[in-house]
Amino acid sequence: MKFGAMLGDITRSLFRKPFTEKYPFEKHAAPDRLRGQLTYHPEKCTGCGLCNKDCPSDAIELITIDKKAKRFVLRYDMARCTFCAQCVQNCRFECLGMSHDQWELAALTREPFTVYYGKDEDVQTIVERFAHPKTDEPAQ
Amino acid sequence: MPENEYQLMELTVDDLKEMKGLVSQRALDGDTVLLNMGPQHPSTHGVLRLLLELDGELVISCIPDVGYLHTGIEKSIEDKTYTKAIPLTDRMDYLSPMSNNLGYVMAVEKLMEVDVPLRAQYVRVILCELQRISSHLVWLGTHAIDLAAMSVFLYCFREREKILDIFEMVAGQRMMVSYFRIGGLWRDLPAGFEDAVRAFLGHFPSEVDEYEGLLKNNPLWINRTQGVGVVTAEDAIAWGMTGPSLRGSGVNWDIRKAQPYSAYDHFEFDVPISEAGDVYARFWCRVQEMRQSVRIVEQALAKLPKGPFITGNRKVAPPPKEELAYSMESLIHHFKLWTEGFTPPPGEVYVSVESPRGEFGCYVNSDGSPKPRRVHFRAPSFANLSALPLMTKGVFIADLVAIIGSIDIVLGDVDR
Numbered sequence: 001m002k003f004g005a006m007l008g009d010i011t012r013s014l015f016r017k018p019f020t021e022k023y024p025f026e027k028h029a030a031p032d033r034l035r036g037q038l039t040y041h042p043e044k045c046t047g048c049g050l051c052n053k054d055c056p057s058d059a060i061e062l063i064t065i066d067k068k069a070k071r072f073v074l075r076y077d078m079a080r081c082t083f084c085a086q087c088v089q090n091c092r093f094e095c096l097g098m099s100h101d102q103w104e105l106a107a108l109t110r111e112p113f114t115v116y117y118g119k120d121e122d123v124q125t126i127v128e129r130f131a132h133p134k135t136d137e138p139a140q
Numbered sequence: 141m142p143e144n145e146y147q148l149m150e151l152t153v154d155d156l157k158e159m160k161g162l163v164s165q166r167a168l169d170g171d172t173v174l175l176n177m178g179p180q181h182p183s184t185h186g187v188l189r190l191l192l193e194l195d196g197e198l199v200i201s202c203i204p205d206v207g208y209l210h211t212g213i214e215k216s217i218e219d220k221t222y223t224k225a226i227p228l229t230d231r232m233d234y235l236s237p238m239s240n241n242l243g244y245v246m247a248v249e250k251l252m253e254v255d256v257p258l259r260a261q262y263v264r265v266i267l268c269e270l271q272r273i274s275s276h277l278v279w280l281g282t283h284a285i286d287l288a289a290m291s292v293f294l295y296c297f298r299e300r301e302k303i304l305d306i307f308e309m310v311a312g313q314r315m316m317v318s319y320f321r322i323g324g325l326w327r328d329l330p331a332g333f334e335d336a337v338r339a340f341l342g343h344f345p346s347e348v349d350e351y352e353g354l355l356k357n358n359p360l361w362i363n364r365t366q367g368v369g370v371v372t373a374e375d376a377i378a379w380g381m382t383g384p385s386l387r388g389s390g391v392n393w394d395i396r397k398a399q400p401y402s403a404y405d406h407f408e409f410d411v412p413i414s415e416a417g418d419v420y421a422r423f424w425c426r427v428q429e430m431r432q433s434v435r436i437v438e439q440a441l442a443k444l445p446k447g448p449f450i451t452g453n454r455k456v457a458p459p460p461k462e463e464l465a466y467s468m469e470s471l472i473h474h475f476k477l478w479t480e481g482f483t484p485p486p487g488e489v490y491v492s493v494e495s496p497r498g499e500f501g502c503y504v505n506s507d508g509s510p511k512p513r514r515v516h517f518r519a520p521s522f523a524n525l526s527a528l529p530l531m532t533k534g535v536f537i538a539d540l541v542a543i544i545g546s547i548d549i550v551l552g553d554v555d556r
Binding site: 033048057 | 220223224225226227228298308309310311312313316318326327330458461464471474475478479
């Protein structure tokens with residue numbers, strides 16, 4: 001290696017923009033295909049439960065409140081999700097998608113990882129049912 | 141701190157009985173020192189524990205102890221359908237998920253006797269070769285940092301970022317790609333893929349020259365790598381070493397050439413071989429391989445055929461979504477495929493691919509049900525690691541670090 005071989009590199013590096021991004025202030029633009037947080041659009045869902053059955057890591061639970069009135073709640077456990085997008089691929093009504101801008105999923109506690117999708121009143125019903133199990137169900 | 145805190149641990153009689161045959165009689169007599177290296181040691185590239193028997197600075201024997209990263213992936217796959225197992229294969233050798241995916245899906249394709257469209261095969265080759273470059277860059281960076289060459293590490297990771305960005309664009313994830321599906325690919329290539337790869341290939345060869353120049357012209361690097369950790373061709377074959385570690389000992393064995401798979405026989409490339417069998421030879425082979433990978437990717441991009449990206453065989457590939465709106469049969473099949481999965485005929489297959497580390501083999505045993513009875517992965521890191529005691533006989537501790545780096549192990553691959 002020649003003695004002055006570094007000089008060119010040094011001068012170039014002096015006037016070059018840094019390669020790093022100022023992350024919390026400037027966010028990296030994610031590509032469209034990024035498999036981030038799962039999204040769910042209940043309007044088109046028929047409650048077939050394919051997503052539920054096909055999830056390799058049991059991260060999805062589709063809870064049916066009233067099938068005729070199309071009242072469904074999707075309970076999504078982000079901490080279990082492997083972001084493989086198989087549910088997105090098999091949903092025939094395209095209710096499921098993987099968001100490409102929701103990728104900052106870190107949290108300090110476990111609670112934010114459980115996400116309920118659906119109409120507000122339906123979610124409320126389900127959350128209450130989980131909080132007080134078996135109170136609103138008929139006695140066996 | 142009181143004085144007795146510094147005392148070395150006394151071995152009990154049971155410990156000694158267990159070690160008989162593993163270490164020499166001198167260690168049992170107390171003439172040599174037994175030292176524990178790892179599992180939390182930066183130079184063991186993961187959670188590898190080595191039990192070293194030392195005479196001063198010299199390593200008398202070295203016993204690798206694996207299992208600290210055991211994930212039970214092979215067992216977990218038995219409880220999943222063939223399609224559901226693909227995300228698990230990413231997580232074994234986390235530096236080359238594309239090769240793992242490829243080995244697994246090719247085994248299932250062979251079991252199901254499915255033909256893969258040429259376009260999918262070419263895309264698989266492109267991505268696997270990019271993966272090889274990225275894996276070798278991590279290896280080069282970490283190997284160099286083990287031997288105190290800090291700058292190379294930073295440069296290598298900068299280049300690797302660009303490859304991971306391409307993967308993110310194609311597969312939606314940077315590392316856990318899960319892009320290959322049984323019979324083809326998850327989706328077709330996105331717009332702008334070819335430009336991104338060409339942009340990368342445009343400047344990468346000169347970068348390799350630079351990194352190689354930083355190391356091979358460095359007298360410190362030469363002294364620490366040449367003549368260290370020599371393994372002869374006979375020993376390398378006997379211990380089952382594969383990949384660049386084997387080719388560094390002068391054995392011309394590359395699965396891509398010897399048993400071409402996934403259209404590798406359509407491309408021209410050389411297999412770099414070095415006769416010396418030392419750490420430098422393995423370094424040289426991997427650096428040359430990066431150049432050959434660039435050649436393969438360039439050819440594959442130029443010849444990339446048009447056509448379907450997944451097989452039309454409905455046994456394994458789901459019907460297109462447009463068809464579900466009017467065809468009842470397709471709808472039923474769609475549901476059956478995603479809930480129950482497909483059922484291969486009973487039998488067993490073994491398929492091997494050339495991963496960046498060596499021969500990655502996948503053995504699938506089917507009993508005719510939708511879930512495999514047994515899946516076994518022949519991990520290249522495991523076989524290469526088993527030759528470590530042979531290579532480290534009588535070397536200095538500092539050289540041991542160089543030798544571990546040179547066989548390029550990934551502990552996720554070793555333990556599975």
